[in-house]
Amino acid sequence: MSTMTPATMLKRPERNKGGAKRQLSPAAKRRSLTGWAFLIPAAVLIGVMMFWPMFQALILSFQTGRGTNLDWADPLLFNYDRMLDDDVFRLTMTNTLLYLVIQVPIMLISALVLANILNNPRLRWKSFWRTAIFVPAAISLVSYSLVFRTIFATDGLVNDFLLWVGFIDLPINWLGETGTARLVIILGLLWRWTGFNVIFYLAALQNIDPTTLEAAKMDGAGPIRTFFSVTIPQMKPMILLTVIMSTNGTIQMFDESYNLTRGGPANTTMTMSHYLYEVSFQNNPNFGYGAALSYVILIIVAVLAAIQMKVGDKRD
Amino acid sequence: MTDVTTTSARPKAGEKPLGARLRSAGKYVFLSIVALLSIGPLYFMVVSATNTTQDVLASSMLPGSNLIANWQSLTEFQDVGSAMYHSTLNAVATTVLALVVCSIAGYGFEVYHSPNKDRLMWVLMLAMMIPFAATMIPLFQLFADFGLINSTWAVVLPAISTPLLILLFRQSARSFPHEIIEAARIDGLKEVSIFFRMFVPTMKPTYAAAAVITFMTAWNNFLWPKVILVNPDYQTMPMLISNFTGGYVVDYGALMLAVLITSLPTIIIFFVLQRSFVAGFTGVVK
Amino acid sequence: MTKFRTGMTMAAAATLAITLSACSSSDGGDSADPSGDTGGGEGGNTLTVWAWDPAFNIYAMEEAEKVYQQEHPDFTLDIQEVTWEDLQPRLTTLAQSQEFGELPDIFLMQNNAFQKNAINYPDLFTDITDLGIGLEEFPEGVVAYSTVDGANYGVPFDSGTAINALRTDIIGEAGYTVDDFTDVTWSEFIAMGEEVLAATGTPMLSGIAGEPDTILMMLQSAGQSMFDAEGNPTITDNAALDASIEVYNEMVDKGIYLEVNSWDEYIGTIVNGGVAGTINGVWISGSIQTAEDQAGNWAVTNLPAIEAVDGATHFSANGGSSWAISSNADVELAADFLATTFAGSTEFYDTILPSAGAVANWIPAGDSDVYNQPVDFFGGQPIYADVISFGAGVPANNTGAYYYEARDAVGVAITQIKGGTDPAAALDEAQATVEFAMS
Known part of the structure; x- marks a missing residue:
């Protein structure tokens, strides 16, 4: 079993343990250098394209000024202090966290259920179901945002359908009201990403030891019990990975907010990344403040990931 | 939607009790609803690409005859060919380079591992937590300093090396039998040759999975190209369709056609490589 | 096995080649581009x-x-x-x-x-x-x-001179002509709008929810703006703004102002007969004229004035x-x-x-004569000459550097007021948001 997760990453298989501790022979030394050569391009790219800009952003976040006239902030933490009074940022943070706590659990549970159904060897028309469930994952974020924007318009498909069924008497202004606009974003995220996670879970299900399932059956456990006490624990590393990926993706979400709702009404669907974009490029540009905002996003992501890994790493 | 008869290979299935049959039927109803919700918006997108704006706004679910007119109004003001070219160039270049760079790194981390390399791996994994928004402004200034705004490099370089891909290839290298490497070394093969001749061919499913993920991410990338590709001549498909709604009058038929065209490459890649995709993430070597 | 590897290598090589050629061609493009360094031969034209x-x-x-x-x-x-x-x-x-x-x-x-x-x-x-x-x-x-x-x-x-464009056929069903809508106040406009709505079921105006364009046009017509001469935001304690918001909300409440979500929905209400008119910058006439089936049924007049404000005019801009x-x-x-x-x-x-x-x-x-020519689409009215005369009466607007921040903030405030927030509190918050952006 070799499911890749940050958790299993730590635990190197036994077979390699001995070698590293011995005195290196010339051949081994050469090999070690070859190994470094293999790593360097990837490591340098990550260093230059991610760590260096992150460090630069930290410096930038201590500076203030409009446009190109940047100076050291006085006090140095001015931008961070200023953030405390920023109601719009607080609102976008609330929006983003709301998407996170509502959408991610629903999505991952649905994906688990669907993956489990699709994994049943006796399921008929399996490739059709798979195709149908996977296909949204192949659609670009901008594309689906615009499609959703169109079908949730006041005179769009959804209202026409609901009126036709008689479910509603008047068209609902989906994107014009805070509650429904947030709902549309969440529905969009569920539509686009559930199938994507099903793929990961299907992969994890292939790795489940069939004998453990047989054993559970022999012990008289029903399918639901088996699912919770045998299947889920074995999928834990993969679940952890999808939780971290989804959290990361939601916290950084930009495309849907920008294209589907334009952040409205009254900024109540705007995400943090969208606000960052507005502050940095659309309004009177304030890059120093934008950098400070980005550090707060970074800290949120890091804290959430740390919590998730801590929880996920606990073995039962 | 019934599951009453099953293939003769599974004789037991025919004897299912009523409860199980109902459960089975419920399962198919559930799957049908999910499939309908899943395909519905796509069906609407495809149908709308053939309809006039009026029909799109009237939520027509029948194919129309306006496809050619939509194509004409789409291409009248938009350089679709150029946007497709730039999208393809960016996505293919990113995918190929990412596969090469990340797979060799993943392989290197596993096969030549040492405490220091493990430490480096940990540091690189931390990059997974960096939100793109946090690096965007300095990254922009970095590329500006090198005069690389409006270049393919500016779009491709930040997307080549990702912790997730390195991790994926490291895991697949872990399941790669070391006996093969040892045997190849005894045969006098160079380390680089071992990677290209032994590892790469064996790991096709992993490469397929990595290719699908990378291609789709690169193709769909929106925020960064929007920031770095300042000259309209370089715009990509997602930028093109996003700008579509910025005009004074939106031609929905043409918009849906553009949305469809934007989605086709990723849909095709996805389904061509679908099987290997699941296998690749399973990490099973066959 | 080898096939796959060869394929990979070739794909890699091909991509690199394409990438490099694209980059070099982009360089080529830049130097041919006159916006690059000028002085090159053809670049001068x-x-x-x-x-x-x-x-x-x-x-x-x-x-x-x-x-x-x-x-x-x-x-x-x-x-x-x-x-x-x-x-x-x-x-x-x-x-x-x-x-x-x-x-x-x-x-x-x-x-x-x-x-x-x-x-x-x-x-x-x-x-x-x-x-x-x-x-x-x-x-x-x-x-x-x-x-x-x-x-x-x-x-x-x-x-950007603002016009009050009206569907003569729709207001006609309620017994009104364009003259009835000329030189009126907003309360007269609302009263007639209610009659039109009752007679035809069609609202008078439409606009994008959360975008305060209509309100800002009213504000400017009263000779006021969101900033004072020194560029400080004046969103709170701004009687003209309060009056504009009040008029706007009254129209929305009475159903004579239809709120939509996007620009294209807004245009849709105009060209599909969803409204009896629109108030916007004169550039909107281009979009209005795309509704060829409505030719001859449109007319243009000046804006209603806010009676609560002294010196309010019938002219504005957007x-x-x-x-x-x-x-x-x-x-x-x-x-x-x-x-x-x-x-x-x-x-x-x-x-x-x-x-x-x-x-x-x-x-x-x-x-020019062209400006005085009758426009068939607008029932033979020489609308452009009229617009020029409107333009002479538009009060100046103080935009300042933070116009968009203020506009967004007022838009948010209107949405909040609609949602039940106390107007004064919502506008205080808008003022604070703009002051924050300027700090």
Whole structure:
């Protein structure tokens, strides 16, 4: 079993343990250098394209000024202090966290259920179901945002359908009201990403030891019990990975907010990344403040990931 | 939607009790609803690409005859060919380079591992937590300093090396039998040759999975190209369709056609490589 | 096995080749591009332009190109469509990275955003004050949008003068004519609107929810703005703004103002007969005229006035834009081009007016016969002459650098008020948001 997760990453298989501790022979030394050569391009790219800009952003976040006239902030933490009074940022943070706590659990549970159904060897028309469930994952974020924007318009498909069924008497202004606009974003995220996670879970299900399932059956456990006490624990590393990926993706979400709702009404669907974009490029540009905002996003992501890994790493 | 008869290979299935049959039927109803919700918006997108704006706004679910007119109004003001070219160039270049760079790194981390390399791996994994928004402004200034705004490099370089891909290839290298490497070394093969001749061919499913993920991410990338590709001549498909709604009058038929065209490459890649995709993430070597 | 590897290698090689050639071709493109380093042979006859509406300002540029070509046959324009939503971030990124070489020669700028960009990033612009462009032939108030500390940075293009466009057939069903809607107050307008709604089921106006354009037009018609002369926000304790919001909310509550979610839905309500009229900048007449089946059923008059405010007028403005010459331009050519077309050709304005509804700010254009000609679509009314006369009465608007922040904040406040928040509290918050952005 070799499911890749940050958790299993730590635990190197036994077979390699001995070698590293011995005195290196010339051949081994050469090999070690070859190994470094293999790593360097990837490591340098990550260093230059991610760590260096992150460090630069930290410096930038201590500076203030409009446009190109940047100076050291006085006090140095001015931008961070200023953030405390920023109601719009607080609102976008609330929006983003709301998407996170509502959408991610629903999505991952649905994906688990669907993956489990699709994994049943006796399921008929399996490739059709798979195709149908996977296909949204192949659609670009901008594309689906615009499609959703169109079908949730006041005179769009959804209202026409609901009126036709008689479910509603008047068209609902989906994107014009805070509650429904947030709902549309969440529905969009569920539509686009559930199938994507099903793929990961299907992969994890292939790795489940069939004998453990047989054993559970022999012990008289029903399918639901088996699912919770045998299947889920074995999928834990993969679940952890999808939780971290989804959290990361939601916290950084930009495309849907920008294209589907334009952040409205009254900024109540705007995400943090969208606000960052507005502050940095659309309004009177304030890059120093934008950098400070980005550090707060970074800290949120890091804290959430740390919590998730801590929880996920606990073995039962 | 019934599951009453099953293939003769599974004789037991025919004897299912009523409860199980109902459960089975419920399962198919559930799957049908999910499939309908899943395909519905796509069906609407495809149908709308053939309809006039009026029909799109009237939520027509029948194919129309306006496809050619939509194509004409789409291409009248938009350089679709150029946007497709730039999208393809960016996505293919990113995918190929990412596969090469990340797979060799993943392989290197596993096969030549040492405490220091493990430490480096940990540091690189931390990059997974960096939100793109946090690096965007300095990254922009970095590329500006090198005069690389409006270049393919500016779009491709930040997307080549990702912790997730390195991790994926490291895991697949872990399941790669070391006996093969040892045997190849005894045969006098160079380390680089071992990677290209032994590892790469064996790991096709992993490469397929990595290719699908990378291609789709690169193709769909929106925020960064929007920031770095300042000259309209370089715009990509997602930028093109996003700008579509910025005009004074939106031609929905043409918009849906553009949305469809934007989605086709990723849909095709996805389904061509679908099987290997699941296998690749399973990490099973066959 | 080997096949796959060969395939991979080939794909890699091919991609690199494509990538490299693309990059080098892009370099090639830049040097051929006149917006790069000028002085190259052919570069001297071409100007690159950024503008955003193919049916309007891009069309106008194309016509200007034809006019200029009469004297300069070798001259060409390379017009690139960049939506306004994309143009602003592009300017920001270029200015921020000091990559002025990527700028076009000429770009279009919303009048309301001109101060912000000229103040934050003067390096983007060329000072055109002494370049021989006849800016004195434009109304002072319009030139003021693009003037910072006495230096001019823009040639005004289209007029943002507001019109009250009405469907004569729909208001006719309630027994009204255009004259009934002329020189009225907002309460009279609302009373008639209720009659129209009762008779036809059609609301009078539509607009985008959360976008305060209608309210800001009312505000400006009363001679007020969101900033005082020193540029400080005046969103709280602004009687004209309070009155405008009150009128707006009353119309929404009574169902005579239909709120929609997007620009295209807004246009849809106009061209599909969803409303009995619209109030907006005169540039909206271009969109109105796309509804060919409604030809002859439209008329234009002035705006209702806010009675609660002393000195309120029937005239206002929304939008409007100006051409800027970038710091990267072939300044001589660009200035001469603009001076002979947008700031010097009656023939040019005569062409773009009937076909695009582009009403000029250039005063001499108004003397042309074309402006006095009846427009069939508007029932034979010479609407452009009327618009010019409206334009003379528009009170000046103080936009300042933070216009968009204030506009967004007021939009949020209106949405909150609609949702039940106390108006004073919502406007206090809007004021705080703008003050925050300026801090």
